[in-house]
Amino acid sequence: xxxxxxxxxxxxxxxxxxxxxxxxxxxxxxxxxxxxxxxxxxxxxxxxxxxxxxxxxxxxxxxxxxxxxxxxxxxxxxxxxxxxxxxxxxxxxxxxxxxxxxxxxxxxxxxxxxxxxxxxxxxxxxxxxxxxxxxxxxxxxxxxxxxxxxxxxxxxxxxxxxxxxxxxxxxxxxxxxxxxxxxxxxxxxxxxxxxxxxxxxxxxxxxxxxxxxxxxxxxxxxxxxxxxxxxxxxxxxxxxxxxxxxxxxxxxxxxxxxxxxxxxxxxxxxxxxxxxxxxxxxxxxxxxxxxxxxxxxxxxxxxxxxxxxxxxxxxx
Amino acid sequence: xxxxxxxxxxxxxxxxxxxxxxxxxxxxxxxxxxxxxxxxxxxxxxxxxxxxxxxxxxxxxxxxxxxxxxxxxxxxxxxxxxxxxxxxxxxxxxxxxxxxxxxxxxxxxxxxxxxxxxxxxxxxxxxxxxxxxxxxxxxxxxxxxxxxxxxxxxxxxxxxxxxxxxxxxxxxxxxxxxxxxxxxxxxxxxxxxxxxxxxxxxxxxxxxxxxxxxxxxxxxxxxxxxxxxxxxxxxxxxxxxxxxxxxxxxxxxxxxxxxxxxxxxxxxxxxxxxxxxxxxxxxxxxxxxxxxxxxxxxxxxxxxxxxxxxxxxxxxxxxxxxxxxxxxxxxxxxxxxxxxxxxxxxxxxxxxxxxxxxxxxxxxxxxxxxxxxxxxxxxxxxxxxxxxxxxxxxxxxxxxxxxxxxxxxxxxxxxxxxxxxxxxxxxxxxxxxxxxxxxxxxxxxxxxxxxxxxxxxxxxxxxxxxxxxxxxxxxxxxxxxxxxxxxxxxxxxxxxxxxxxxxxxxxxxxxxxxxxxxxxxxxxxxxxxxxxxxxxxxxxxxxxxxxxxxxxxxxxxxxxxxxxx
Numbered sequence: 013x014x015x016x017x018x019x020x021x022x023x024x025x026x027x028x029x030x031x032x033x034x035x036x037x038x039x040x041x042x043x044x045x046x047x048x049x050x051x052x053x054x055x056x057x058x059x060x061x062x063x064x065x066x067x068x069x070x071x072x073x074x075x076x077x078x079x080x081x082x083x084x085x086x087x088x089x090x091x092x093x094x095x096x097x098x099x100x101x102x103x104x105x106x107x108x109x110x111x112x113x114x115x116x117x118x119x120x121x122x123x124x125x126x127x128x129x130x131x132x133x134x135x136x137x138x139x140x141x142x143x144x145x146x147x148x149x150x151x152x153x154x155x156x157x158x159x160x161x162x163x164x165x166x167x168x169x170x171x172x173x174x175x176x177x178x179x180x181x182x183x184x185x186x187x188x189x190x191x192x193x194x195x196x197x198x199x200x201x202x203x204x205x206x207x208x209x210x211x212x213x214x215x216x217x218x219x220x221x222x223x224x225x226x227x228x229x230x231x232x233x234x235x236x237x238x239x240x241x242x243x244x245x246x247x248x249x250x251x252x253x254x255x256x257x258x259x260x261x262x263x264x265x266x267x268x269x270x271x272x273x274x275x276x277x278x279x280x281x282x283x284x285x286x287x288x289x290x291x292x293x294x295x296x297x298x299x300x301x302x303x304x305x306x307x308x309x310x311x312x313x314x315x316x317x318x319x320x321x322x323x324x325x326x327x328x
Numbered sequence: 329x330x331x332x333x334x335x336x337x338x339x340x341x342x343x344x345x346x347x348x349x350x351x352x353x354x355x356x357x358x359x360x361x362x363x364x365x366x367x368x369x370x371x372x373x374x375x376x377x378x379x380x381x382x383x384x385x386x387x388x389x390x391x392x393x394x395x396x397x398x399x400x401x402x403x404x405x406x407x408x409x410x411x412x413x414x415x416x417x418x419x420x421x422x423x424x425x426x427x428x429x430x431x432x433x434x435x436x437x438x439x440x441x442x443x444x445x446x447x448x449x450x451x452x453x454x455x456x457x458x459x460x461x462x463x464x465x466x467x468x469x470x471x472x473x474x475x476x477x478x479x480x481x482x483x484x485x486x487x488x489x490x491x492x493x494x495x496x497x498x499x500x501x502x503x504x505x506x507x508x509x510x511x512x513x514x515x516x517x518x519x520x521x522x523x524x525x526x527x528x529x530x531x532x533x534x535x536x537x538x539x540x541x542x543x544x545x546x547x548x549x550x551x552x553x554x555x556x557x558x559x560x561x562x563x564x565x566x567x568x569x570x571x572x573x574x575x576x577x578x579x580x581x582x583x584x585x586x587x588x589x590x591x592x593x594x595x596x597x598x599x600x601x602x603x604x605x606x607x608x609x610x611x612x613x614x615x616x617x618x619x620x621x622x623x624x625x626x627x628x629x630x631x632x633x634x635x636x637x638x639x640x641x642x643x644x645x646x647x648x649x650x651x652x653x654x655x656x657x658x659x660x661x662x663x664x665x666x667x668x669x670x671x672x673x674x675x676x677x678x679x680x681x682x683x684x685x686x687x688x689x690x691x692x693x694x695x696x697x698x699x700x701x702x703x704x705x706x707x708x709x710x711x712x713x714x715x716x717x718x719x720x721x722x723x724x725x726x727x728x729x730x731x732x733x734x735x736x737x738x739x740x741x742x743x744x745x746x747x748x749x750x751x752x753x754x755x756x757x758x759x760x761x762x763x764x765x766x767x768x769x770x771x772x773x774x775x776x777x778x779x780x781x782x783x784x785x786x787x788x789x790x791x792x793x794x795x796x797x798x799x800x801x802x803x804x805x806x807x808x809x810x811x812x813x814x815x816x817x818x819x820x821x822x823x824x825x826x827x828x829x830x831x832x833x834x835x836x837x838x839x840x841x842x843x844x845x846x847x848x849x850x851x852x853x854x855x856x857x858x859x860x861x862x863x864x865x866x867x868x869x870x871x872x873x874x875x876x877x878x879x880x881x882x883x884x885x886x887x888x889x890x891x892x893x
Contacts, residue, residue: 221444228398228439229459229509230432233424239458243449318449319493 020311024304031300032090032293036083039289086293095294100286105294108279113298115185116264116275119198122191123260126199128253131206138207139214140237151211157204162263166197166270183272194271198263202256209252213245220244247318254310258303345416346373347517347549348397348435353410355389355396363408366392368573370410374517379543379550381560383596384570385802386773390553391440393570394519397551398435399427415516432459436515438539440522442502446494452478452505453490459512473512481508482538499666500531507539517549524559528665528829529873536563555802558600558876561585569593581879599804600876609832609871611855612814613839619655621692622791622823623677623710626651628686630672630847646672648847650686654791657817659824661838661855663831663870669847670827674793677825678712679703691790708738711784715796717776721768727754727779728764734786753782756819757812774805778812785816794826798833810836831867832874835859843867 061069070076077085089096095105138150173193174182184190217223218241226236268277276295283291315322350372356363367389374380382390395401397412399422411420414430431437439445447455456474465473471490478486481504494502503523510518520539524532540563543550554560560567561581568578569592576590588594630647647669654660664670675681677688679695687696690706698706711734714720721730731753732746741749751761757778768776777797784792794813798806814837817824828834834841834855841859842852843866851864862868 221439221441222447224400225437225439225445225455225506225509226447226458227400228431228437229513230428230430230462231458232428235458240447240450244447320448320495 016315017312020308024308027304028297028300032087032297033083035293035296036086039292040079040082086290090294090297096290098283098288098291100283100288100291105290108291109276109294109298112274112276112279115273116261116268116277119191119194119268119273119275120257120260120264122195123198123202123264124257126195127202127206127256127260130199130203131210134203134207135210135214136237136242138211139218139241140233142233154204154207154211157200158208160200162197162201162266163270165200166194166267169193169197170271185274190271190273194267194273197270198260198267201263202260206249206252206256210245210249213248214241217241217245243317247314250310250313250317254307257306258299261299261302346375346413347415348372348374348551349411349413350393350397351411351413353393353396353412354408355392355401356406356408357402357404358406359404363406365408366405366573367396370570370573370575372568372575374549374551376516376549377543377547378566379540379552379564380566380568381552381554381564382568382570383554383557383560385555385596385804387572388570389573390570391521392573394437394521394551394553397519398431398437399424400437432462432513432515434516436510436513436518438503438506438510438518438520438523442499442506442527445506446502448494450493451490452492452494452497456490456505456509456512459509463514477508477512478505480511480542481505482534483508499527500535503527503531503535504538507535507542511542511546511548515548517551518543519551519553521553522555523552529831529875530665530829530869532559532875533873555804556600556875557585557596557803558874558879561600561876561879569596585879596804599807609835609859609874611835611859612837614856616658616839616854616856619658621653622656622690623825624651624653624689625673625677626687626689628673628676628683628688630669630676630681631684646847647676647683650844650847650849652842652849652852654823654825655839656790656823657821658839659817659826659837661826661828661834661841662844663828663834663841664844665829665870667846668844670829670844671795672847673844674795674825674827678710678793679706708734708787709789710791710793711787711789712793712795713777713780713784713797716800717773717780718800720780721776723768725767726764727759727766727768727771730768730779731782731786734783738787740787749786750782753785756785756816757782772805773801774808777801777805777809781809781812781816785820785822788820789822791823791825794824796828797826799828799830806833813837830874831859831870843870 067076075082086096093106095109097103098105098108101108134150134153138147138153141147141150170182170193173180180192181187181190182193214237223236223240226240231239264275265277265280267273268275269281276298279291280295282288283295350370353367353370353372354365355367356365370389370393372380372382372393382393384390392401392405395405396407397414399419401407407421411418413419415434417430419427419430446452453471453474456477457470460470460473460477474490475486478489483489483501483504489497489501489505494505497505507523510520518539523539524535527535536559539550542548552560552564557567561584564581566578567581567584569576569584569590571590571592577584577588577593584593585597588597628647628650629645631643631645634642634644650669650673652660652662652673662670662673672681676683679688679698683696687694689695690709695703695706725733728747728750731750735741735746735749740746750764754761754763759775759778759782763771763775763779768779771779781797797813798809801809810833813824816822824837826834826837831841838855840853841855842849843858843864844850845866851858851862851867858867859871862871
């Protein structure tokens, strides 16, 4: 098992490095001049400077080094969580990120919890309830959730709960009340997809011969569903979950815009529009990091839930 | 108390009355608004302590009957007529809630396929504990009872096993765990649905013996569902023969087997190898003419690497100095239990696996080191028939496409000549020409295996590898397939390497027999010698495991016939 874990962690680090390198290359072939950008952000123009001043600035930011040296310089910095200075705002990238990250992480975490709760509950009920109309309704419901675009759901929720009922605020970053609507918006498509897959998987599992064995023991439907069906059915859903959590992070950009939340999403949007290379680079690395961590957790959960995977992992 | 007496006194107290009473039971399956009857007008009672065997081919309704007793019919199944009583209580069409009271505690089930009958993500002990707890056993005693159940089911190292997951256990052990689950509920009746059909004959015998011993010890009743009249005759107090959903005949084994009233029963008797030959395994070929060698394995050894441990690299010797030869137009039967190395030998003979040592010769040519591309033209000359016809045919191919595929991949003939060849092959395996356009899902197991045989013959090979070709089929269908194989060999002069765990089946086809055990050939020679005068103890054990022999032997020993065991 330690061997397996070490292999997985090494793989994760490799993915992170690849993500960093690819973004570095892409961002550096963009036809733009960082100095010009930075000056225009400060309201100045590059033509006002002498060649010597431009050269001095370039030296200051390390932009006159060969690209390979720049790459290793930045990589070394990134390893120490130092992403350099923002080009458009006169602060370090690190402080920008630490300023915005908590609100985005909270939003994503709450959204993932909602996603799990909604997805599981609908799938559980859709396969547990025996009254046919309810079963059919619950089984069809996720299709609606999947097909609604996120910005539309967000606006709809604002319309109903903020403007008509005035229960929850439409915008803002502070307090739990501001979190509810964006989290639901963010969780909905993922919850629907999870519910669809899990419903199907649970229905398949109920047809397995070992469920007949369990029924022949005289166990109740509840016990069979909870102890025998759910664990086996959740295995295929687990892979999807890893992907869904990743998308939730990405979709946070859209949702933060809709609800005017101050977070990484907004920062990313601004950084991309302003071609603020170090900020974009840092955000890409954080997103990749989250993806990698989530998938690592999913892999480990797999071996926890399925003894067959655990055995294979021990043997490896 | 005999079964007849139980029928006469239905008003008896629940404790002494029949445990299960089916009267005029009809069960149907609903599909697209139509109901197809699977069981019709079945009357069956099982008295305390009685062992009843329901025998019939697949589709005869025997499993549906068993499921109906426990209320475990699939959602499309409905009881259309008749009544089911368990321990005196009418449970016809009762809800899950009512039936639950009977499941496990009154009627226990040993399901059909041990490989899929256990929850793969739950420890063995936990799966048995569920049943123990249902009896209201004190929490502190549950674990002890779990170990006891495993012990009584004949599981070695019960304490270790209880902590293992099903994946770590062999098929035979899993079946014993399923038996432990059934007995842990202390039921009054155990329903065993084809409990051993998926297992080797020797394992099958040990498990059935064990189950028989357990029920005799505790006075539990046993309902065995089987397609093998030999299994039924060896163990039951009463045999019930079912055909197309109806009971056609029932009575004591001796009466049924010696004076069968129905042609269907006679057909089943003829199909059980040991029963049809009065207890003996009789070789089909006693006089073997010499013939040239087609395939020869010379001193083959095969090592597999095992997962690394702290002590370093380990290997497992799957085959050790195995030599055998298949002769033109004749059959070599390779016999052994699962894990004896049969499949590895087959894979090496086909060039799918390279031996660690030894040589493989095809028609005198050494093909041991031949690569994929060198071997490919040779593949025309040897073909394979798989064990399971349910998974060896592409479900999207029609029968004609399946049979013509080898011709297509070797670019033999054109469209018209291939179609003609398919018709010819269908005729050879005794399938109507109209089957050419059908898909595998529309065929029965026996018909599928005929298609697989036709496919293997398409390229006119000299040698066909038969990997347990009848193990997945009903006994009566086995008989038909074996007869077909025999006829094809006579007509086409093809050689067979026939792999099986069942000596009774091998006897019907083989000219030569080789017995494999733990990777070594322990005995080989002409079928007549090995089957009638085996030298090795293991061969005798394999011979003794053939179902139906015990009954035949008892019959021979106790004249006049008709007495119960």
